[in-house]
Amino acid sequence: MTEAATGTGTRSDPTATWRDEGARSAVDRWFALYPAVALAALLPIGAVTPLFPVEVGVATFAVGTLVVGMAHGAVDHLVPLRAAAGVSVRRSIAVVSVVYAVLGGAVVGAFFLAPVAAFVGFIALTWLHWGQGDVAALVVAGVDHLPTAAERWLSLVVRGGLPMGVPLLAHPAEYRLVAEWIVGLFVVDADAAAAAVDPLFVPATRAAVGGLMIAATAASVGLGYRRVRAGASRRGWLRDAGEVGALWAWFLLAAPIFAVGVYFALWHALRHVGRLVLVDHRAATALGAGDRAGAIRRFARDAAPLTLGGFLVVGAVGLAVPAGVAAPGDVLAVSLVAIAAMTFPHVAVVAWLDRRQGVWRPGAEREA
Template identity: 45%
Template sequence: MDTWPRTSAVGQLTMTLPVAVIALAIPFGFVVDDLPQAVRFAPFVVSVGLFGLPHGAVDHLMPLRLGDASLKRSLTVVSVVYAILGGLYLVVWAVSPAVALLAFIGMTWFHWGQGDAFALRAFGEAAHIRTRSDRWASLVVRGGLPMLVPLLGQPEGYRRVVNGIIALFDPAATAALAPLFRLDTRLALGVGFGVFTLSSLLWTARHVWGGDISAAGIAWDAVEIGVLWVFFWLVPPVFAVGLYFAIWHSVRHIGRLAIVDPAARDALDAGEWPTVLWRFYRDAAPLTVASLALFAGLYVWVPTDGSLNALLAIYLVGIAVLTLPHVAVVTWMDRQQYGDSGITDRQ
């Protein structure tokens, strides 16, 4: 797998910029709840057109750019994957929204973890993530930070979002997730995840202690993990997860898309960022518009009161339906870029 140094243009955009934005946003945790609802929801609103929603709208070109498929076959295969997986998942939402919501949390945990695991290797000089076990440890920690830590630090805000989504389909089903918010449950999850976070860093540090790689990569890894722990603990979930989605996860995936597009890659080497972004938005435009049509269909299908909370819930259900096939495509990308083992080494 090709790598770019953190000091390169793509490294600065995908690694340094997200950390800086998230770190600067931490103080908002003390004032966000006092701001108008529109401000708290702003990151999700921005994600519709900026980086969030479009970042997954280039999936239809991945078999063309990473495999040997023609454009027609690439479009056809990915369209079928989206239609089947997205359609089946939508049925689950209608039949059992609590199960669908838990699946969404687990799926996002995996996907955001796999996105960071790749970015660390490709752009973050993370030579300490070199085996399959290293990658899985990093994936679990990185995905758990945005999905689990808000539950630990901001349980009431987390509950409002979860219950709001489930209530779109079956208000009574919200009771099924009540045990998740109990103090003993959250305490067990917090201790377990905290121990795992430290253990994962110690586990991957064995490569540094072996003397064959620099400690810089793991130091940056630890800094990012620390910043995200504090950010998701202090900042209310709607603002925190929305900002992370738009500025961290999506930006890092867009960097990944750029390095597999030959023309964008040449533009990266020449420092021509406008060309890179123009090609990304050009490629993402058709499926971004199609996604908006999905959201409109959900709005018509599921009764709501038209409030911002209800609109956010509709948006998140739509994102969930799109995420399942997107995860399938990105997992295939991992296999193409890492190799059949999913990682360079098999240990």
């Protein structure tokens, strides 16, 4: 059975809307540009959040996850169907289900066996994935100052490192608290959990992360400017540099849990939703015609079943952890472990989509 047979899309050219300039422009505007402006407008609020109780950040993260964060990966089972010709509904769902079961199960097992190493792995994986998502968004926006794979990888390091690395520089105490909450789910002795994460927060670690982020940002912005001097669009480079500057400010000023919660929902998740709209012919056509509500309804309908499944995964992890769940911090920690379990297979699906759409082969993205 194909998607055409089920009435959920057009299979004649599964990448037509990815290459369509009108659809790409609409997706970029509504799912990337306007949300970026909104996050920048929230900077004054972010700046005062370190004065708030940490529970405010936990509540913000929970709302963001509930509203859009969990849903953004809940259409993965349809990605092969919509992004490649000749893939049936059954095969698309079966392959993605196996990927999720195997890789997600491995992540949960890693937390039980080596929680500190699993936490570090989760940070590294999220760094990779959030950078991956922003590079794809820049491709959708049509910037031309990143003409090589190496420059796009450098942009990935910067974009993914902003939410994962910068809070470690500005707010190490709250960052450490999250690490202790997560490790504490699997190490019942609180003192032992605190001691286990000590090496992650020594000055040398923070200095190394800070040095990497500053050097990578300077190199990425500088190389982009050289491309502008050689003829690349100044507007695209200014957009890129402006977003990087806004994210530096956001994660330096805002309390980490609050900052990541807002970023996850307003920035990363929405950009990926926009990308999924582009590979859904009917949703992209509706968006291009100005029917934003129709495009969102289609996505929400497709994402609803597995969004609920994601919350069931959170519940299952909460029931399984040795220390139990007794406080708001425990709820956040359980949610993050469950999100880690879903992130690993999600990254695999997105990497396949990147390859299919030529994100890491500059010049090929419009020929996918």
